[in-house]
Amino acid sequence: xxxxxxxxxxxxxxxxxxxxxxxxxxxxxxxxxxxxxxxxxxxxxxxxxxxxxxxxxxxxxxxxxxxxxxxxxxxxxxxxxxxxxxxxxxxxxxxxxxxxxxxxxxxxxxxxxxxxxxxxxxxxxxxxxxxxxxxxxxxxxxxxxxxxxxxxxxxxxxxxxxxxxxxxxxxxxxxxxxxxxxxxxxxxxxxxxxxxxxxxxxxxxxxxxxxxxxxxxxxxxxxxxxxxxxxxxxxxxxxxxxxxxxxxxxxxxxxxxxxxxxxxxxxxxxxxxxxxxxxxxxxxxxxxxxxxxxxxxxxxxxxxxxxxxxxxxxxxxxxxxxxxxxxxxxxxxxxxxxxxxxxxxxxxxxxxxxxxxxxxxxxxxxxxxxxxxxxxxxxxxxxxxxxxxxxxxxxxxxxxxxxxxxxxxxxxxxxxxxxxxxxxxxxxxxxxxxxxxxxxxxxxxx
Amino acid sequence: xxxxxxxxxxxxxxxxxxxxxxxxxxxxxxxxxxxxxxxxxxxxxxxxxxxxxxxxxxxxxxxxxxxxxxxxxxxxxxxxxxxxxxxxxxxxxxxxxxxxxxxxxxxxxxxxxxxxxxxxxxxxxxxxxxxxxxxxxxxxxxxxxxxxxxxxx
Numbered sequence: 366x367x368x369x370x371x372x373x374x375x376x377x378x379x380x381x382x383x384x385x386x387x388x389x390x391x392x393x394x395x396x397x398x399x400x401x402x403x404x405x406x407x408x409x410x411x412x413x414x415x416x417x418x419x420x421x422x423x424x425x426x427x428x429x430x431x432x433x434x435x436x437x438x439x440x441x442x443x444x445x446x447x448x449x450x451x452x453x454x455x456x457x458x459x460x461x462x463x464x465x466x467x468x469x470x471x472x473x474x475x476x477x478x479x480x481x482x483x484x485x486x487x488x489x490x491x492x493x494x495x496x497x498x499x500x501x502x503x504x505x506x507x508x509x510x511x512x513x514x515x516x517x518x519x520x521x522x523x524x525x526x527x528x529x530x531x532x533x534x535x536x537x538x539x540x541x542x543x544x545x546x547x548x549x550x551x552x553x554x555x556x557x558x559x560x561x562x563x564x565x566x567x568x569x570x571x572x573x574x575x576x577x578x579x580x581x582x583x584x585x586x587x588x589x590x591x592x593x594x595x596x597x598x599x600x601x602x603x604x605x606x607x608x609x610x611x612x613x614x615x616x617x618x619x620x621x622x623x624x625x626x627x628x629x630x631x632x633x634x635x636x637x638x639x640x641x642x643x644x645x646x647x648x649x650x651x652x653x654x655x656x657x658x659x660x661x662x663x664x665x666x667x668x669x670x671x672x673x674x675x676x677x678x679x680x681x682x683x684x685x686x687x688x689x690x691x692x693x694x695x696x697x698x699x700x701x702x703x704x705x706x707x708x709x710x711x712x713x714x715x716x717x718x719x720x721x722x723x724x725x726x727x728x729x730x731x732x733x734x735x736x737x738x739x740x741x742x743x744x745x746x747x748x749x750x751x752x753x754x755x756x757x758x759x760x761x762x763x764x765x766x767x768x769x770x771x772x773x774x775x776x777x778x779x780x781x782x783x784x785x786x787x788x789x790x791x792x793x794x795x796x797x798x799x800x801x802x803x804x805x806x807x808x809x810x811x
Numbered sequence: 812x813x814x815x816x817x818x819x820x821x822x823x824x825x826x827x828x829x830x831x832x833x834x835x836x837x838x839x840x841x842x843x844x845x846x847x848x849x850x851x852x853x854x855x856x857x858x859x860x861x862x863x864x865x866x867x868x869x870x871x872x873x874x875x876x877x878x879x880x881x882x883x884x885x886x887x888x889x890x891x892x893x894x895x896x897x898x899x900x901x902x903x904x905x906x907x908x909x910x911x912x913x914x915x916x917x918x919x920x921x922x923x924x925x926x927x928x929x930x931x932x933x934x935x936x937x938x939x940x941x942x943x944x945x946x947x948x949x950x951x952x953x954x955x956x957x958x959x960x961x962x963x964x
Contacts, residue, residue, distance in 0.1 A: 454879070467940045496872070497877075497878035499872070501872040589885060590883075590884045592886040594881065594883070774878075777874075777876075778871040779871070798822060
């Protein structure tokens with residue numbers, strides 16, 4: 366059965382556009398309410414689109430971007446194996462000692478470490494790795510952990526914007542457009558470095574300059590022996606070698622003609638092989654099972670459902686209608702459209718999940734290509750979408766998964782993260798980052 | 812068949828107003844790792860467990876799911892741990908008390924208690940069905956003693 370013939374036979378005789386739009390909007394609303402797990406909602410929505418005849422199963426499978434899923438899965442596996450080595454704790458402690466455990470220095474270094482890791486790892490994974498170390502250090506320094514955790518949220522979302530693999534929206538954009546790791550590094554990393562510095566300055570004036578720790582407490586942190594945090598030196602060497610090769614693979618992606626998903630999955634397979642060489646079959650099974658089960662399957666299934674949902678509205682014609690409406694609103698002006706995408710993405714991403722938003726925006730931007738000078742001319746729009754969607758997540762406590770994860774960890778550690786309290790500092794800081802992005806896009810591309 | 816034969820009705824317990832110092836002294840004296848805590852009416856409040864005490868000595872980052880699993884790099888000395896202990900030993904035990912996952916009643920069949928112990932429960936409070944008054948404790952030691960008696964009968 367093929368999609369084109371199937372799409373006409375809509376349940377209850379309703380038009381494809383109306384049914385697809387209703388299902389799409391309904392699914393997004395349920396996702397936003399957070400009452401039902403988002404993977405369940407996305408898969409249900411995708412399933413319903415097939416059941417009511419908007420698309421066939423083969424249409425749905427063709428709509429799934431396995432490059433995005435593969436890249437995400439591969440990186441998740443590499444991180445899950447690497448974390449067992451103690452590498453991330455080592456770097457965090459080493460960096461804190463480099464600033465003599467001064468309270469502001471620790472805040473700055475933990476933010477830099479978080480941003481750096483986030484550029485290469487999933488943001489949620491990064492904060493899960495760094496927040497426990499931050500809590501330990503603030504406890505030893507006897508300083509309030511809230512400013513540190515706040516700064517780490519920002520650093521995580523800012524750092525994640527810097528590379529192709531740092532944040533799911535970038536992975537999706539890269540996969541959909543063919544933009545490479547180097548493209549992201551060349552176009553986004555410099556401005557992200559500027560935004561990171563520009564964010565830390567206000568944080569210093571708001572909190573940093575007030576942080577005080579006694580010499581004795583600083584000595585506690587200085588007495589940490591970071592080399593003891595390396596729990597598996599063999600695995601550490603293997604992980605570093607594989608991560609380096611994977612990054613080189615990403616950098617040479619265009620020359621070697623291999624997609625990022627293949628590089629990441631292959632790297633994960635090599636790391637699993639190295640990790641299990643010489644081990645008995647039972648241990649191998651246990652290790653591989655642990656690595657696979659720790660992958661974020663909810664995120665992966667959420668993506669799978671979203672790709673189908675977005676294809677449903679694309680097939681039904683809603684994306685084209687939305688693109689035409691956006692072009693009408695911006696008068697078809699390239700500069701206005703680019704900056705409108707930046708600001709709209711940022712404001713919306715502060716309140717809604719940026720993954721479904723970007724999943725919708727990608728085909729929408731693509732469909733505007735004929736009116737805006739063709740696919741090649743769209744480059745600034747992709748950077749606007751990336752900067753807006755990724756940085757916008759800093760605006761509120763619900764703006765990004767990493768924010769919620771840090772708030773959840775903090776809550777379990779007895780540290781309150783309140784929506785309004787967070788918003789008061791976070792939203793202006795997020796606007797500052799978008800203002801800088803605006804200036805950057807305007808100066809470099811428009 | 813009830814479970815009278817398989818649990819102990821003579822057991823050490825704490826009042827919810829007792830301090831951590833009282834609890835640890837009792838644990839050392841009675842050589843137990845869990846102590847039931849009761850309120851003024853004798854109703855079970857929960858168990859004071861050694862793992863809760865250890866948690867109070869650990870950094871918060873180690874207590875989170877997916878948190879620090881290795882603290883070998885932290886060079887806190889026994890003296891520093893003792894200082895932390897001094898800070899908490901005047902706290903009431905209710906701050907360190909949690910209701911156990913399993914509570915049984917006097918009429919709970921012995922096999923159910925054996926199953927719970929097999930599944931990892933250590934000391935299972937036995938409470939009256941009406942009002943939750945603590946009437947006994949079922950531990951592995953109690954079960955072994957009860958089984959031994961039966962075997963020799």
